[in-house]
Amino acid sequence: MKVVVCIKQVPDTKGGVKFKPDGTLDRGAMLAIMNPDDKAGLEAALKLKDEYGAEVTVLTMGLPKAEAVLREAMAMGADKAVLVTDRVLGGADTWATSSTIAGALRNLDYDLIITGRQAIDGDTAQVGPQISEHLGLPVISYAEEIKVDEKAKKVVVKRQFEDRYHMVEAKMPCLITALAELGEPRYMTPGGIFDAFEKDVTVWGRPDLKDVDDSNLGLKGSPTQIAKASDKVKKGQGEKVAPDSADEAVEYLVGKLTEKHVI
């Protein structure tokens, strides 16, 4: 069985978001990490390797420095790694990103594609389902558990919703988006780290993408365009009042809650 896991290098927001003195984000001061949901997806793939001897390939799209997350994935146990990088792919929205990754995936054999549910920088959760559509595959999003029936070429996935879950069966090949609940990612092993730096990372550029038109790539291939972007200035101190009576306090709070559409 062959599994491809799509991963992304993201700035770490969990270890404390860093701000510059002017209140804007200090991206340079934040660590670049493997996106947490993707790492859970990788863990699920590595479990399939443990159980069924699945071959696990990790694939990322990004700047050349994104190679670091591929090495980390190999140190955890991934067998192969592909870096998709090219200047013409920059500025891509989720449509163009998913078109790019689909173009890369068309070169690979797979029974299962796993992506994280969403990345902690964009928080869109769109790229996984969009890849599945480009490739004409079934998709099961928000996976909490994955069971594979290799013989029948089927997967059964515990698919989370707000107030319930569905046990969903899909034919392979299919695409699954992973929740962190899929499993605590394993650590890299010393041997794994050593091996990871011995292994090659396959690097693909624009010419290696299969069956994708230029009009679907990069900034030019992105239907959505940014009108305005700004860092939210870190919250300053709000209002503080010391009313004379409880009634006055309540009136103040009800006014604010109404103004903010809470009630």
Added chain:
Amino acid sequence: MSLEEYKGVFIFAQQVDNELSSIALELLGKAKDLANDLDEKKVTAVLLGDNVGGLVDTLAEYGADRVIVVDDPELKDYRTEPYTHALASVINEYKPEILLVGATAIGRDLGPRVSSRVHTGLTADCTQLDIGDFPLEPKEGVEQKHKQLLMTRPAFGGNTIATIACPDFRPQMATVRPGVMQKIAPVKGAKAEVVNYNPGFAENDCYTKILEIVKAVSEVEDIQEAKILVSGGRGVGSPENFKILEDLAKVLHGTVSCSRAVVDSGWKPKDLQVGQTGKTVRPKVYFAIGISGAIQHVAGMEESDLIIAINKDENAPIFDVADYGVVGDLNKIVPALTKKIEEALAAKG
């Protein structure tokens, strides 16, 4: 694609077990606003499901001028492929200018799949939608388009905010965060034009099979999922006195959480603890009641959209992070607040 052919604001009227999700009505409220600023003022709800005709009148009461119903057994429970097929077919047939979908566990799966199928842009988890010019300011050499959907969304864990447009593709699609947009006051007896449409469903390899549906029954509510948290600290005074917080949480459909001091005193279970050694929460509204606001607590809740603090100590550090702080006696303020909110909500219907 001829952009002019695409007209009107459509919303995906999400239903689960033949009950409309709140987001469907919220989207209608926003859709009416947006339609007011466009040439085509008709708002259309797209209702997909099995035997869902009974929901049409509710959609009309909350602002739908027209409801397109795709009623088919294949749409009984949510599955990506038949729902995508239905919604994409409706788009191709009825050509909306704007399509809003809830950013729910369904909408965040359906939206991207549909946007890929019809080849248009999709902006995720929007918290604000406006009609305006793109680019925002006239720019030399760039055609400024008018009456575009401007979609604003937080990213980077809420630390950045971006406004996005989709000027060259239709429909302009957005998923919208639940609980942000306002429903209109329902107009009793309102009727909508009903259009029954069925694109036909042919099973293919993308169809999945639902083997089992398990609805959650949880004893302790997940405070990380709560939109409104009413959180108490040592200042609440006793485990019994948490009753006044529970009452407030109840009228707001919120959940009670607490500080570490409360857990350490054995008043509440650890599952409800907010803070560095508890859970990190980001509700829409966080009430910090009788909580001093130690840095470890603040680390777990400072990203909340709106923070309201009530504390008798005017120097409590919680006031440094609160949007609205009230210095006073929680035992008097909280019950009175609950009562007043109850009255305000009852008046609204």
